[in-house]
Amino acid sequence: MGLELDRKLAALLEVLASRPGILAGMRWTVHSEKPLYEDEWLDIRLADVELPGGRHLEHRLIRTPPGAGCVMVKDGRVLLLWRHRFITDTWGWEIPVGKIDPGEDPAYAAARETEEETGWRPGPLTPLLRVEPTPGISDSVHHIYLADGAERIGPPLDDFESDHVSWVPLADIPTLISRGEISTGTTLAALLYALTSQPSPN
Secondary structure (H helix, E strand, O other), rough: HHHHHHHHHHHHHHHHHHHHHHHHHOOOOEEEEEEEEEOOOEEEEEEEEEEEEEEEEEEEEEEEEEEEEEEOOOOOOOEEEEEEEOOOOEEEEEEEEEEOOOOOOHHHHHHHHHHHHOEEEEOOEEEEEEEEEEEEEEEEEEEEEEEEEEEEEOOOOOOOOOOOOEEEEEEEEEEEEHHHOOOHHHHHHHHHHHHHHOOOOO
């Protein structure tokens, strides 16, 4: 099944490569962007966008600094923050994610944010995935890394980030998702991808 799917995908990509107009015809063209509001976290703009048929529309967009986060796995468990999001008034489990400072290496930022939010220092980092959580309204991008192991260094510096931090069994992730206890886009993508990357039990 997997091999057949790979063949079909390869065939589709070959067709698209031979007919670039298929993709070019779907492209939206930005003619201008008018600033509406800006601070260190948000840059809100009003864009003049031309659709493929020639019609124009005004589209609001948000430009933000990139972020980095970490999935720390140790002995079949993953370190998660149980936190409240006041905007949606919801509670849920999340991986540590934060803003990349100007000029900062994404992997360094992921390790720094993890330490600040959890009090644990991640082990060796390997790139896991790149997430664009809200491309319909924002250019936000999150660089997520997988850490093999972790070392406790003390209480979280940013103790306001969560109610508590816990090592959650990876096997429980699907159940937590079905119960709505994991619902944020980046955390969902990262944990599900990390699950597929784990070796199968013998």
